[in-house]
Amino acid sequence: MTESDIQAAIFDGLRKIAPEADPRQVAPAANLREALDIDSFDFLNFLIGLHQRLGVEIPEADYGRLTSLSALLQYLAQKLTRAPAS
Amino acid sequence: MPSLGADMTEGTLVQWNVKPGDRIKRGDIIAVVGTEKADIEVEVYETGTVEKLIAKPGDKLPVGTPIAVIQGEGAAPSAAAPPLPPAKPSERVKASPMARKLAQELGVDLEMIKGTGPHGAIERRDVEEAAAKLKEAAKPTEAPAPAAAGMRHAIAVAMARSNREIPHYYLSTQIDMSAALEWLQAFNQKRPIENRILPAALLLKAVARGLVLVPELNGFWADDRLKASPEVHLGVAISLRGGGLMIPAILSAQQKSIEEMMAALRDLITRARAGRLRSSEITAGTVTVTNLGDLGVETVFGVIYPPQVALVGLGKIMERPWAAARGMLGVKAVVTATLAADHRATDGHRGAQFLQTLDALLQEPEKL
Numbered sequence: 001m002t003e004s005d006i007q008a009a010i011f012d013g014l015r016k017i018a019p020e021a022d023p024r025q026v027a028p029a030a031n032l033r034e035a036l037d038i039d040s041f042d043f044l045n046f047l048i049g050l051h052q053r054l055g056v057e058i059p060e061a062d063y064g065r066l067t068s069l070s071a072l073l074q075y076l077a078q079k080l081t082r083a084p085a086s
Numbered sequence: 087m088p089s090l091g092a093d094m095t096e097g098t099l100v101q102w103n104v105k106p107g108d109r110i111k112r113g114d115i116i117a118v119v120g121t122e123k124a125d126i127e128v129e130v131y132e133t134g135t136v137e138k139l140i141a142k143p144g145d146k147l148p149v150g151t152p153i154a155v156i157q158g159e160g161a162a163p164s165a166a167a168p169p170l171p172p173a174k175p176s177e178r179v180k181a182s183p184m185a186r187k188l189a190q191e192l193g194v195d196l197e198m199i200k201g202t203g204p205h206g207a208i209e210r211r212d213v214e215e216a217a218a219k220l221k222e223a224a225k226p227t228e229a230p231a232p233a234a235a236g237m238r239h240a241i242a243v244a245m246a247r248s249n250r251e252i253p254h255y256y257l258s259t260q261i262d263m264s265a266a267l268e269w270l271q272a273f274n275q276k277r278p279i280e281n282r283i284l285p286a287a288l289l290l291k292a293v294a295r296g297l298v299l300v301p302e303l304n305g306f307w308a309d310d311r312l313k314a315s316p317e318v319h320l321g322v323a324i325s326l327r328g329g330g331l332m333i334p335a336i337l338s339a340q341q342k343s344i345e346e347m348m349a350a351l352r353d354l355i356t357r358a359r360a361g362r363l364r365s366s367e368i369t370a371g372t373v374t375v376t377n378l379g380d381l382g383v384e385t386v387f388g389v390i391y392p393p394q395v396a397l398v399g400l401g402k403i404m405e406r407p408w409a410a411a412r413g414m415l416g417v418k419a420v421v422t423a424t425l426a427a428d429h430r431a432t433d434g435h436r437g438a439q440f441l442q443t444l445d446a447l448l449q450e451p452e453k454l
Contacts, residue, residue, distance in 0.1 A: 018327065019327075020327060020328070033380075037327070039325075039380040040284055040285075040286060040380050041284065041286070041351070041352060041355050042355075044279075044282070044284060045352075045356075047279060048279050048280055051279050051280075057279075058279055059275075060271065060274045060275070060282060061271075
């Protein structure tokens with residue numbers, strides 16, 4: 001899976017919970033939840049969507065690291081490199 | 087036309103989900119009604135057969151107007167709208183006949199006006215002033231989109247009424263969340279991501295249990311007395327992405343396990359934001375919980391949703407210095423819980439007992 005595939009999965013997930021926003025406009029290092037006004041429920045739903053689409057396990061202890069688009073991309077890319085989705 | 091909120095006066099039938107001859111049972115969704123805030127799915131309150139549909143999609147009707155005839159099981163057919171909820175206190179707004187007539191002509195809501203006549207009665211000049219202010223506020227450059235305007239109007243009416251009628255008192259306490267979060271972390275560690283529980287659900291569970299133990303904060307103020315509810319229908323303030331908020335209720339929250347509470351909350355938030363709430367959820371709330379912790383708010387000073395008698399506010403769970411044993415200072419995860427309560431129904435002493443109870447419950451999360 002390429003970085004652009006992962007980015008597409010992230011953007012699709014964000015569009016589902018914040019349909020009025022354009023995630024492409026969010027700066028890579030910006031706080032994603034603040035930028036798109038995402039509450040903890042929507043954020044959990046977003047992570048569930050990524051887990052289901054990419055097959056990546058996301059432990060609760062890692063939630064705090066996934067604050068920005070760049071952090072998410074890096075995290076998911078590392079996970080997929082280690083354990084590619086079937 | 088069912089009443090889907092304390093301040094709803096009319097609604098628009100959006101669609102029928104049934105046709106004459108259909109068998110229906112209590113709880114079935116038979117129609118969708120548009121209110122100022124959102125489209126709401128209307129449940130039927132009896133089992134039987136649809137005999138006749140009176141209202142047509144697009145009809146705008148006053149609350150209480152029959153919209154269908156349902157042949158109940160073993161009963162004669164009767165024209166009926168779903169029953170009105172016990173949500174509105176019976177006291178009428180005091181106003182002179184002239185003021186009432188003028189308000190109707192000018193489209194002014196008397197609930198929004200503070201009267202200057204004898205005993206606070208609304209007089210003609212009060213209505214004229216209110217109409218002038220409305221006109222000023224409705225200038226095109228400041229007008230929001232129609233849906234947003236309806237939402238804001240509905241919130242304005244309810245909150246203005248709350249501040250006008252309810253003598254609020256406020257209490258606040260800080261609760262050590264260490265035990266609750268440790269328990270939750272261990273609980274979640276064994277579960278797939280789809281089944282994990284958020285701290286918000288645990289807090290709601292504790293609030294529901296606390297209200298069983300302090301029932302005077304759970305119910306309505308109506309007919310000049312407190313009508314406590316045996317069931318905790320937990321109204322949850324849910325912000326909508328387009329602005330505004332809905333307060334649908336988790337029904338019989340005191341009976342739900344932590345997993346059921348999380349599932350109910352997820353379901354309610356999803357449907358609130360998709361505009362698919364049910365009438366029973368909109369009208370049943372016996373108390374409201376507002377959690378603004380996600381936005382970094384430390385302390386919530388809420389406005390009670392009338393005719394309820396209490397609102398519980400929850401802030402962000404954050405690390406704070408906390409006195410430990412032998413005069414030492416440690417750092418703990420702490421949430422600030424607040425109570426806005428109706429002083430006609432309870433006193434600060436009882437309110438304080440509720441917050442104390444909430445604190446105690448959260449120290450033993452495994453027992454929730």
